Amino acid sequence: KNEVEQSPQNLTAQEGEFITINCSYSVGISALHWLQQHPGGGIVSLFMLSSGKKKHGRLIATINIQEKHSSLHITASHPRDSAVYICAVWRETSGSRLTFGEGTQLTVNP
Amino acid sequence: NAGVTQTPKFQVLKTGQSMTLQCAQDMNHNSMYWYRQDPGMGLRLIYYSASEGTTDKGEVPNGYNVSRLNKREFSLRLESAAPSQTSVYFCASSERRGLEQFFGPGTRLTVL
Numbered sequence: 001k002n003e004v005e006q007s008p009q010n011l012t013a014q015e016g017e018f019i020t021i022n023c024s025y026s027v028g029i030s031a032l033h034w035l036q037q038h039p040g041g042g043i044v045s046l047f048m049l050s051s052g053k054k055k056h057g058r059l060i061a062t063i064n065i066q067e068k069h070s071s072l073h074i075t076a077s078h079p080r081d082s083a084v085y086i087c088a089v090w091r092e093t094s095g096s097r098l099t100f101g102e103g104t105q106l107t108v109n110p
Numbered sequence: 111n112a113g114v115t116q117t118p119k120f121q122v123l124k125t126g127q128s129m130t131l132q133c134a135q136d137m138n139h140n141s142m143y144w145y146r147q148d149p150g151m152g153l154r155l156i157y158y159s160a161s162e163g164t165t166d167k168g169e170v171p172n173g174y175n176v177s178r179l180n181k182r183e184f185s186l187r188l189e190s191a192a193p194s195q196t197s198v199y200f201c202a203s204s205e206r207r208g209l210e211q212f213f214g215p216g217t218r219l220t221v222l
């Protein structure tokens with residue numbers, strides 16, 4: 001079993017829908033990253049959080065440390081949100097190593 | 111600011127050939143990382159450099175070497191390429207360990 005699990009693996013939505021991508025992890029962490037990988041391959045950091053909630057535009061990330069779970073929400077989704085969304089965790093004992101989930105492929109249709 | 115740059119963008123090698131992937135960042139970051147991304151595997155850390163002058167192995171270091179040339183540059187060398195090293199390679203940097211990482215555009219490497 002992977003230490004970082006994302007669900008769903010694939011998600012198709014209609015423009016305007018509210019989207020939720022989930023990330024569960026099985027190790028103690030100091031922080032969690034949400035990353036976006038564009039169809040062209042580039043990777044962009046969206047959020048880094050260790051507690052509570054962060055919001056940037058239409059994106060909201062939450063984390064529950066006790067339940068070892070994080071969610072990424074996209075409000076009023078748009079075709080340009082189509083990308084792979086990757087969850088990664090800084091493990092408490094790993095030193096410098098991020099552990100990555102396999103990603104969620106999101107497709108938003110017009 | 112260019113952020114994190116990588117060269118080349120694409121490369122095809124024959125088995126046994128060697129090459130160096132170059133990475134540079136202009137954000138004055140202390141820590142730099144090399145990852146590989148394979149289908150169904152997620153990103154995996156090859157090597158990292160927590161600060162100038164130091165390098166350490168990551169999850170999948172076999173077949174690779176690195177050099178932290180200065181604070182800006184961190185190169186990855188394949189001494190004798192193998193088909194199993196066919197992958198997309200990403201360089202990343204962060205102000206220090208444990209903080210937000212910024213990624214380069216990637217190098218798509220094919221080893222025949």
